[in-house]
Amino acid sequence: MTVRIGVIGTGMIGQEHIRRLTHVITGTRVTAVFDIDTARAEEVAASVGARALPSGGEVVDAADVDAVVITSWGPTHAEHVLAAVAAGKPVFCEKPLATTAEDCLKIIEAETAHGTRLVQVGFMRRYDAGYREMKRVIESGAIGAPLIVHCAHRNASVPDSYTSEMACQDTAVHEIDVLRWLLDDEIRSVQVLRPRRTRNAREHLQDPQIMLFETAEGVRIDLEVFVNCRYGYDIQCETVGEEGLVRLPDPAAVSVRGAGRNSTAVLQDWQGRFENAFDTEFREWAASVAAGTEPTGPSSWDGYAATVITDALVTSLHSGETVRIDALATRPAFYGGAGR
Ligand SMILES: NC(=O)c1ccc[n+]([C@@H]2O[C@H](COP(=O)([O-])OP(=O)(O)OC[C@H]3O[C@@H](n4cnc5c(N)ncnc54)[C@H](O)[C@@H]3O)[C@@H](O)[C@H]2O)c1
Numbered sequence: 001m002t003v004r005i006g007v008i009g010t011g012m013i014g015q016e017h018i019r020r021l022t023h024v025i026t027g028t029r030v031t032a033v034f035d036i037d038t039a040r041a042e043e044v045a046a047s048v049g050a051r052a053l054p055s056g057g058e059v060v061d062a063a064d065v066d067a068v069v070i071t072s073w074g075p076t077h078a079e080h081v082l083a084a085v086a087a088g089k090p091v092f093c094e095k096p097l098a099t100t101a102e103d104c105l106k107i108i109e110a111e112t113a114h115g116t117r118l119v120q121v122g123f124m125r126r127y128d129a130g131y132r133e134m135k136r137v138i139e140s141g142a143i144g145a146p147l148i149v150h151c152a153h154r155n156a157s158v159p160d161s162y163t164s165e166m167a168c169q170d171t172a173v174h175e176i177d178v179l180r181w182l183l184d185d186e187i188r189s190v191q192v193l194r195p196r197r198t199r200n201a202r203e204h205l206q207d208p209q210i211m212l213f214e215t216a217e218g219v220r221i222d223l224e225v226f227v228n229c230r231y232g233y234d235i236q237c238e239t240v241g242e243e244g245l246v247r248l249p250d251p252a253a254v255s256v257r258g259a260g261r262n263s264t265a266v267l268q269d270w271q272g273r274f275e276n277a278f279d280t281e282f283r284e285w286a287a288s289v290a291a292g293t294e295p296t297g298p299s300s301w302d303g304y305a306a307t308v309i310t311d312a313l314v315t316s317l318h319s320g321e322t323v324r325i326d327a328l329a330t331r332p333a334f335y336g337g338a339g340r
Pocket residue numbers: 008009010011012013014034035036037040056071072073074076094095096122123124270
């Protein structure tokens with residue numbers, strides 16, 4: 001069966017996913033798109049033989065759309081996700097699920113009332129081979145109980161429009177999701193520290209930032225977010241356990257000897273670093289849609305948890321204080337165990 005997909009939002013990552021669904025994943029086809037930028041939507045639609053429709057609602061309701069992908073701006077996600085849930089269609093929504101915890105809760109309520117899971121959120125790190133192996137090692141018991149996790153999330157540079165809050169909402173959000181999943185544990189408190197600022201950041205931007213987390217099981221996590229590190233795109237994660245540690249591998253790269261040096265290149269952007277993860281994410285999601293089964297990836301609850309935790313980080317960024325998180329204490333049975 002070919003899964004026919006409608007895409008809402010044909011900007012940068014929307015076009016990436018449309019390319020992926022057209023040329024990389026087998027058994028999927030994009031049949032309809034919508035973007036408030038009509039010219040862009042028409043151009044993208046024409047390139048894959050799809051129709052550009054006049055609204056998101058018409059994409060959701062189209063007879064030749066089996067499932068919906070949402071890649072518009074974050075504040076517009078909730079409206080489109082709620083429309084897809086109301087139509088009973090599976091929906092893949094890029095992060096964030098919604099920009100307010102209140103809107104995330106509305107989605108949870110609508111999905112729960114529907115009775116089966118329809119929503120998957122685009123936290124692609126859960127599909128990265130390195131993180132998957134790390135989770136397997138932790139679950140095997142080979143390093144004993146996890147005690148401490150050290151992480152770094154570095155971008156070479158960011159646009160001038162990037163704000164200090166985005167370090168929490170746009171950047172650290174990936175670690176928040178992947179750590180909840182890796183540890184099968186919930187974050188209970190956060191604190192943001194402000195180290196000396198790099199001279200390479202714009203005046204308005206606190207860069208780097210150090211974020212500290214404590215989980216319900218007492219695991220302590222430190223995360224360095226440094227988005228003007230200059231040298232490349234660098235994702236590090238090391239989990240220290242009672243009997244050993246497990247570290248995320250660097251992406252495979254050849255070593256080059258020449259001019260008196262032995263060197264390996266550092267990737268420059270997230271597209272290259274997580275390309276395989278995005279492919280696997282869509283392959284598994286499309287397979288669940290084709291089989292008519294619930295998606296197994298990040299759920300609406302995970303989207304809600306990420307928003308609650310990034311809100312707490314932003315509060316701490318401004319106050320410097322530790323912020324407790326109590327809203328995640330009672331996870332609905334509908335969404336299974338923590339980090340699943
Ligand atoms: N998983 C990841 O690592 C990752 C990476 C990049 C972006 N994202 C997420 O993907 C989303 C899109 O990001 P982007 O970089 O492609 O942005 P973008 O600005 O390039 O594209 C967004 C598109 O949405 C369109 N749009 C805005 N409002 C709309 C509406 N109401 N209905 C339909 N279309 C609308 C805009 O015209 C634009 O074409 C964001 O939520 C972002 O956080 C996720």
